[in-house]
Amino acid sequence: MYRSHNCGELRSSHIATEVTLAGWVQKIRDKGFVVWIDLRDRYGITQLVLDGERTSPGLLEQARELGREFVLQVQGQVIERASKNPKLPTGEIEVLVSDLKVLNKAQLPPFTIEDVTDGGEDLRMKYRYLDIRRNRIKQNLIFRHQVTMEVRKYLSGQGFIEIETPYLIKSTPEGARDFVVPSRMNEGQFYALPQSPQTFKQLLMVGGMDKYFQIVKCFRDEDLRADRQPEFTQIDCEMAFVEQEDILNTFEGLTRHLLQEIKGISPGSFPRLTYDEAMRRYGNDKPDIRFGMEFAELNALSQHKDFQVFNSAELVVGIAVPGAAGYTRKELDALVDWVKRPQVGARGLVYVKCNPDGTYKSSVDKFYGQEDLAAWAKATGAKAGDLICILSGDTHPTRTQLSALRMEMATRLGLRDPGVFAPLWVVDFPLLELDEATGDYHAMHHPFTSPKPGQLELLETDPAAVRANAYDLVLNGNEIGGGSIRIHDKDTQATMFRHLGFTPDEAREQFGFLMDAFQYGAPPHGGIAFGLDRLVAILGGQETIRDFIAFPKNNSGRDVMIDAPARIDAGQLKELHLKLDL
Ligand code: ASP
Numbered sequence: 236m237y238r239s240h241n242c243g244e245l246r247s248s249h250i251a252t253e254v255t256l257a258g259w260v261q262k263i264r265d266k267g268f269v270v271w272i273d274l275r276d277r278y279g280i281t282q283l284v285l286d287g288e289r290t291s292p293g294l295l296e297q298a299r300e301l302g303r304e305f306v307l308q309v310q311g312q313v314i315e316r317a318s319k320n321p322k323l324p325t326g327e328i329e330v331l332v333s334d335l336k337v338l339n340k341a342q343l344p345p346f347t348i349e350d351v352t353d354g355g356e357d358l359r360m361k362y363r364y365l366d367i368r369r370n371r372i373k374q375n376l377i378f379r380h381q382v383t384m385e386v387r388k389y390l391s392g393q394g395f396i397e398i399e400t401p402y403l404i405k406s407t408p409e410g411a412r413d414f415v416v417p418s419r420m421n422e423g424q425f426y427a428l429p430q431s432p433q434t435f436k437q438l439l440m441v442g443g444m445d446k447y448f449q450i451v452k453c454f455r456d457e458d459l460r461a462d463r464q465p466e467f468t469q470i471d472c473e474m475a476f477v478e479q480e481d482i483l484n485t486f487e488g489l490t491r492h493l494l495q496e497i498k499g500i501s502p503g504s505f506p507r508l509t510y511d512e513a514m515r516r517y518g519n520d521k522p523d524i525r526f527g528m529e530f531a532e533l534n535a536l537s538q539h540k541d542f543q544v545f546n547s548a549e550l551v552v553g554i555a556v557p558g559a560a561g562y563t564r565k566e567l568d569a570l571v572d573w574v575k576r577p578q579v580g581a582r583g584l585v586y587v588k589c590n591p592d593g594t595y596k597s598s599v600d601k602f603y604g605q606e607d608l609a610a611w612a613k614a615t616g617a618k619a620g621d622l623i624c625i626l627s628g629d630t631h632p633t634r635t636q637l638s639a640l641r642m643e644m645a646t647r648l649g650l651r652d653p654g655v656f657a658p659l660w661v662v663d664f665p666l667l668e669l670d671e672a673t674g675d676y677h678a679m680h681h682p683f684t685s686p687k688p689g690q691l692e693l694l695e696t697d698p699a700a701v702r703a704n705a706y707d708l709v710l711n712g713n714e715i716g717g718g719s720i721r722i723h724d725k726d727t728q729a730t731m732f733r734h735l736g737f738t739p740d741e742a743r744e745q746f747g748f749l750m751d752a753f754q755y756g757a758p759p760h761g762g763i764a765f766g767l768d769r770l771v772a773i774l775g776g777q778e779t780i781r782d783f784i785a786f787p788k789n790n791s792g793r794d795v796m797i798d799a800p801a802r803i804d805a806g807q808l809k810e811l812h813l814k815l816d817l
Contacts, residue, residue, distance in 0.1 A: 241256070245281055245330070257309075260305045261274070302341060305339070308336045311332040313329075346358055361796055363785070378774075407434055413428065414455075441752045467780075478720065487658075490715075493774065507660040523712030528644065531552065536610045548629075550627060555621045664680060685720050685723075691727065708765070720761035
């Protein structure tokens, strides 16, 4: 038996018990006549003590030779500590060591394995197994486990069945590039790794498994934006014989269950915003509604004077930033520079200070009088002491820019409290999205998403106006889940592919199996997928998903620990029928 107890469980009730512990040396304090060792394992830290009086000289010497992260097995008696440590769960006791065995030595670790470490991100990633010994990462992984357990518990309780789908498949169009795997046995042919199990879960519905879920890896070869991983985990779900309302209710239930079990909060029913409304009120299809600063469109109140910038704009839109009227000239200039940064891309910023005395001071005083400014204040809901920020230009980019400013101001004002959870549904997404560069339409969600009833015909005349049975679940400014009611008949699916620019042959070649299945009694169905990594990070009150993944990739998609991706040798290339011309 390696251990009778773990390093986190001994209390004063164990005093006088003989115990065996195993773990890693976190720290050694040698005071000459006494040596203390902090022994750590997954469960906590227990203080070991050896001294000149009660410990044999040989053992004391042995203890002095130990180093950080040595793996030990010790035997001893639990005794009361002279000076107790109320911060440590085991702080009332220590173990007086009577025997000690080094199970394995350790080199000096490249960074200190403590809550506050001297290791930078790169170093910690290279030695991730050491990083995992630290409380922060360890707790995050345990937390992730708790969340996934609750997901499984809830969904199983609702009659969902977890079914695995294959990883070596053919392209699934979720809008990213595929990772491909060459086939040794089929020369010149490749599998694609799933961007999601989308087509398989739909086939499971045809197969009659009317409530499916899977906690599953998905792979997308995208240019990595901050905090994205090329492989990530989804809670993937599908249901048959359902309407959008059934799906929203079921997964609102899941989200509520998680908030309740994990955070102890019970939110009321989730607000629902249409996509159009979300864009109009927040400039964003995943609005953070933990705070106000809603958009006010000011065209009618601002296009009647000689200010050409506003007069020529498709949209003039503002927000009231609470309590920011005190910004100095320098701070305001910095704010103007902030919105002009290429990442935001605004051409300028008009601001109005709502002075405490009820007067207004703006950057456009030359054009607008106090009455105009008062009207803007009323429209944006600005109070005395607030700062109105206004952007103008083409509708979509201007909304996006003001949304970025709104989030920035909320961050500065501390309004994005990670302890507050504000979920909502965004519904009625456009079915298609115009690719400005090519002039082509893409499916905004994916090509299997159904248009709203009666809107199929609109595809011919006004494709951008068609709305989809598609919805996102948004939490604190993040899309944590998204899904749709699917097309389940062959003709509609064929029409959809045609509008997405597939020839009938291309559609057949890529998705013939699905169209075939639709001919054999496909039930009406729909579903959703949650991004587990992000969901866990948000529930854990943190921003980076990497901290909740045991072995994440870095921003260039590399695993710096195992050093992947890597070249393969000539023999392997040959076997795979690949020729590289590097
Ligand atoms: N497959 C979709 C996605 O990965 C989710 C869904 O439509 O259920 O976003």
